[in-house]
Amino acid sequence: MNKNKHPLITVVIPTYNESETIKETVEHLRAWSDILEIIVADGGSSDGTVQLVGPGVRLIQAPRGRASQMNEGARLASGEILLFLHSDTRLPGNFLKQLEHALSDSGVVGGAFKVKIDHPGLFFYLASLGSNLRAAATGIYFGDQAIFARRDAFHKINGFPLIELMEDWEFSLSMRRVGKTQLLPGPVTTSARRWLIHGKWRTAWLMHKIKTLYLLGASPADLKKMYSDRR
Incomplete structure (x- = not known):
């Protein structure tokens, strides 16, 4: 990767009422600010999220829904990798390595x-392990695994499908139709808040x-009615 080609990577963060997390999220990315473009794609937050984004970040508005927000961020991205x-x-x-x-x-x-x-x-060790084994076996990735794609491949498959849920599932399958995908060792660290709020076993x-x-x-619209997501 050539660090002189700036920005090399565009990080797109879809938000909706993320005042509890967005400031720290952006701050942890600043360590790589010389080779990252950061786009926060907000879906109409009412809790002050947009005021907490801070300088050096491109803040955009998009119709609420992770797929539409991520697609709009990708459309405006200048990085070679999304x-x-x-x-x-x-x-x-x-x-980066x-x-x-x-x-x-x-x-x-x-x-x-x-x-x-x-x-x-x-419980959380096994939940993480199960998620990683599933991703390795199927090549299907979910959003909390920090999905990445070459920009040209992203546009070739027309981005994330505009469905209420499982857009990351379908996006993973679409990527595999145009090339190889890899599950990297990471790990990315994601919050247990959903599990703690709604109950571990219930979740x-x-x-x-x-x-x-x-x-x-089952249709994504019907599944969305079952799914509570505070992010």
């Missing part, structure tokens, strides 16, 4: 990172239920 980061997720210190290694293979069009949930205990059951119903043909 990295989609949830506001409650942190990148590992060596993520991991990306450089993966993308040195011209056949790789994108991928994601292994994930670690930021809460102690066997685990709901997530597996949604995936199973989707495989059986």
